[in-house]
Amino acid sequence: xxxxxxxxxxxxxxxxxxxxxxxxxxxxxxxxxxxxxxxxxxxxxxxxxxxxxxxxxxxxxxxxxxxxxxxxxxxxxxxxxxxxxxxxxxxxxxxxxxxxxxxxxxxxxxxxxxxxxxxxxxxxxxxxxxxxxxxxxxxxxxxxxxxxxxxxxxxxxxxxxxxxxxxxxxxxxxxxxxxxxxxxxxxxxxxxxxxxxxxxxxxxxxxxxxxxxxxxxxxxxxxxxxxxxxxxxxxxxxxxxxxxxxxxxxxxxxxxxxxxxxxxxxxxxxxxxxxxxxxxxxxxxxxxxxxxxxxx
Amino acid sequence: xxxxxxxxxxxxxxxxxxxxxxxxxxxxxxxxxxxxxxxxxxxxxxxxxxxxxxxxxxxxxxxxxxxxxxxxxxxxxxxxxxxxxxxxxxxxxxxxxxxxxxxxxxxxxxxxxxxxxxxxxxxxxxxxxxxxxxxxxxxxxxxxxxxxxxxxxxxxxxxxxxxxxxxxxxxxxxxxxxxxxxxxxxxxxxxxxxxxxxxxxxxxxxxxxxxxxxxxxxxxxxxxxxxxxxxxxxxxxxxxxxxxxxx
Ligand SMILES: Nc1ncnc2c1ncn2[C@@H]1O[C@H](COP(=O)(O)OP(=O)(O)OP(=O)(O)O)[C@@H](O)[C@H]1O
Ligand SMILES: [Mg+2]
Numbered sequence: 001x002x003x004x005x006x007x008x009x010x011x012x013x014x015x016x017x018x019x020x021x022x023x024x025x026x027x028x029x030x031x032x033x034x035x036x037x038x039x040x041x042x043x044x045x046x047x048x049x050x051x052x053x054x055x056x057x058x059x060x061x062x063x064x065x066x067x068x069x070x071x072x073x074x075x076x077x078x079x080x081x082x083x084x085x086x087x088x089x090x091x092x093x094x095x096x097x098x099x100x101x102x103x104x105x106x107x108x109x110x111x112x113x114x115x116x117x118x119x120x121x122x123x124x125x126x127x128x129x130x131x132x133x134x135x136x137x138x139x140x141x142x143x144x145x146x147x148x149x150x151x152x153x154x155x156x157x158x159x160x161x162x163x164x165x166x167x168x169x170x171x172x173x174x175x176x177x178x179x180x181x182x183x184x185x186x187x188x189x190x191x192x193x194x195x196x197x198x199x200x201x202x203x204x205x206x207x208x209x210x211x212x213x214x215x216x217x218x219x220x221x222x223x224x225x226x227x228x229x230x231x232x233x234x235x236x237x238x239x240x241x242x243x244x245x246x247x248x249x250x251x252x253x254x255x256x257x258x259x260x261x262x263x264x265x266x267x268x269x270x271x272x273x274x275x276x277x278x279x280x281x282x283x284x285x286x287x288x289x290x291x292x293x294x295x296x
Numbered sequence: 297x298x299x300x301x302x303x304x305x306x307x308x309x310x311x312x313x314x315x316x317x318x319x320x321x322x323x324x325x326x327x328x329x330x331x332x333x334x335x336x337x338x339x340x341x342x343x344x345x346x347x348x349x350x351x352x353x354x355x356x357x358x359x360x361x362x363x364x365x366x367x368x369x370x371x372x373x374x375x376x377x378x379x380x381x382x383x384x385x386x387x388x389x390x391x392x393x394x395x396x397x398x399x400x401x402x403x404x405x406x407x408x409x410x411x412x413x414x415x416x417x418x419x420x421x422x423x424x425x426x427x428x429x430x431x432x433x434x435x436x437x438x439x440x441x442x443x444x445x446x447x448x449x450x451x452x453x454x455x456x457x458x459x460x461x462x463x464x465x466x467x468x469x470x471x472x473x474x475x476x477x478x479x480x481x482x483x484x485x486x487x488x489x490x491x492x493x494x495x496x497x498x499x500x501x502x503x504x505x506x507x508x509x510x511x512x513x514x515x516x517x518x519x520x521x522x523x524x525x526x527x528x529x530x531x532x533x534x535x536x537x538x539x540x541x542x543x
Contacts, residue, residue, distance in 0.1 A: 175395055179382060181366075184345070184367055186395045
């Protein structure tokens, strides 16, 4: 029983990391109508920025996390503004840019990997955070790093929810996601909101990277598998649905952990896809997905 | 207040507007009439900034607005309500309305605007917490007009406010539009319901193939046979078809 609970806790915390990346993917998809294939690299860049801040500024882990999130958000805004948006200038915006955007995302992922390689080199770097002793609950010892991940992710999700549901900016973001013309005619600065949506999506990815850093190493290729898992999570939950991204992330994390613990660790990376295929067979739009995104 | 001069424009390489000109004076209610596909909505979109005119000029309140981003045009006090009763179905009625006041920084002013919208459409106040996706057609139209009024604009453009509504509801909507103009709003209204539109409006324009074809005071247009004829179709071919004289 203790082993089972351990596996669930590990799965839950890794699942929260997937959930944060999936949230970014889903947010960007619902706002910009693009699947951002360079999102794993945003997560990687976020982790490196966090590591650098932590090492060189001598600030605590929480300020590091916040600063890395903001800085990576800004990097994201610049990438979108300077590169992606140019591809939409022929008219119709992101909605019709389609295939070109997918290729651009892949291209950006390769560029970011190489930039990171040039700056930080090929070695996996440790991210040593002095977490302190594990929390003891009954006869269970919870490592602090897992507690941190779950708590921080929950706080970020709560703040995101508050932003989207309770503020005018959130209302405008939801409006842009649903119908850009009507958002425009309501007086919303649509290009600015698109920047904001992309920036928030990247910030969430960076948070995931900084959270995973201390339990894994930080390295250039770390984004690859996370993107795939987060993508599976987003699709399992229902692509474009934010609660779906969280649910999908947690499911993928827990199933992966249980699979690795009880079946075989060698196939760790395949369990997410078994889940994905199963969900797609039963409900193609994902667990919390709406049948099709309604577009004007 | 609004002056459209020789506006040419369209979608991609398809030209829809072929040099349309039109004027709306402050406090006036003007009807823009014409058959299906003649460019009425396209003209409104050119004014509101959703499409950029290829040539010609659009002046609002003494300033050129052609080519400006739509939200900046809203900031100047000119709002378009689109055809098709488009709301944000996942938002409540009140959220939809509040969004219309996005450009208003002064919260007190926004809440006064909301109260005013609720006096025009009391049913929306009753349903303010309801998801707007669950409303009836008439109520959707009310949300759209209400959202347009939330920024307290100087002028509002309505694209077929009465389309696809039950006759009783149409009457309701027209009565409210009348009330809104009596409160000092300037209105440019696209309509298929020619008679009602001309009864309400002071002046009317008839557009055909992207140019203004006929114009005049509403009480004259209402008796003009050409108006009825132009209204039947956008092109000579489908006009003849409608009259049964074509192929
Ligand atoms: N988004 C678009 N892309 C390409 N062509 C369009 C688009 N919207 C409208 N058109 C075309 O432009 C022409 C004018 O359309 P518009 O919507 O302005 O007509 P309308 O006068 O408003 O007609 P209706 O009474 O049906 O609303 C039509 O031929 C239409 O097919
Ligand atoms: Mg139209």
